[in-house]
Amino acid sequence: MQACLNGGRGPGDAAVVPMSPGALAEEAVRAVAAGAVDLHVHPKSPCGGDTLSPGVLADTLTAIREAVDVPVGVTTGAWAEPDPVRRVERVRSWTVLPDHASVNWHEAGAEEVAAALLDRGVGVEAGLWSGTDGPARFLRSPLGPYVLRVLAEVTDPDPATAESTARALLARLGASGSASTAGDAVRRAPVLLHGEDGGAWPVLRLAGRLGLATRIGLEDTLFLPDGRAARDNAALVRAALAEGAS
Template identity: 55%
Template sequence: MLQVCLNGSRSRAECPHLPVKAAEMAVSAREAVAAGAVDIHLHPKGPNGQDTLEATAVAAAVSAVRAAVPGIPIGVTTGAWAVPDPYVRVAQVRSWTVLPDHASVNWHEDGADEVAQALLDRGIGVEAGVYSGTDAAERFLGWSGARRVLRVLAEVTETTPREALRAAAGLLEELRTSAAPTLLHGEDAAAWPVLRLAASRGLQARIGLEDVLHLRNGEAAADNASLVREAHGIIHDGA
């Protein structure tokens, strides 16, 4: 399974062609699916271009993308950087009027259990975000609902390729008792080496402008579709 991560918490200052508005996300999602993505992760943005969990922004983003790629699962973030107070995050999840198919919950953040339960209560799949270099794996595996998640996002935060591959191996070992499918991914300079590792182990993978702004050859990626096309070749053709 190859997921595209359309934008992340990045800004236009980092990437001038980052899809920020709902209509832009819809176009980017359509192109990425045509290039080989089969699942979508996005960060709804407010008028200021910052990540938000506010119901109107979530509805606009999810509705636009769903219309562009009917039948493709769509997920959103619940990151604490968007809403630091976990009680407010839970309240906002419960206020959503248009529901994504899944949402990521970062297990090193306070309130992860409560946010995940709010998602499950609404019939939204949970992607359990487990960051390397944190105690998230232990916290997640100790949660009573760990067997109910859609997948585990094994998120490698080290950006030097050699360190990232070492961290990825350690993180996968920590998660060895998890019953859920694992999606392994890295970021920046480590994104491509970690994606190759995921492919070699038969794990789910993701790529997109949230994770990396360059192709393997160092050339700036024109869009999410170009990243997905290259990742699809690695996964399916060994390119």
């Protein structure tokens, strides 16, 4: 169970979304106590935007690692640095390294960003979004055998259709319906399946039934399965485990 503590959200989405290194560290403690064994965070600039700044990344990772002893990953999303060349430069300038970082394979420069991360010994989570050409591009990638895991990201927010969208995405990846690894098409990389917003809980339940790893947190949803607003990431993690997630 991975906890995604903040994502691209901010206080305008919900006051409970952690922004600063200290707030992320506090959320990490609660999420890990609730059962999370891995973390994904978006380091924030002083103005609240996602950033790949080496200084902000160092402060964020240091604060979290002083608080908990689990792997910590970060985003490399293009919204944090739109220029692909600059994005690679940022990765190569990091002074404190995350355990892993997500790379969205549909974004320009994904291969170069992933290669830079691998060169530095950082695990790569291959973000393969539904509704994009990311899966097809990844299946052709020579870096496929070297990724830490595949993040099968279901971007369909409709609770009525998110599960079918998830199944279609898994089929595109050649993933088994009952095992925790993908088929030969993704070189048997472990798959973490998750949804977002209204699709978060249906996709999480599907991941549990299929025996796939999953994640939950304020990045993916602000609400518990019964529709109540989540108090924090820990509440979402506890609810996810109660729903049969792993």
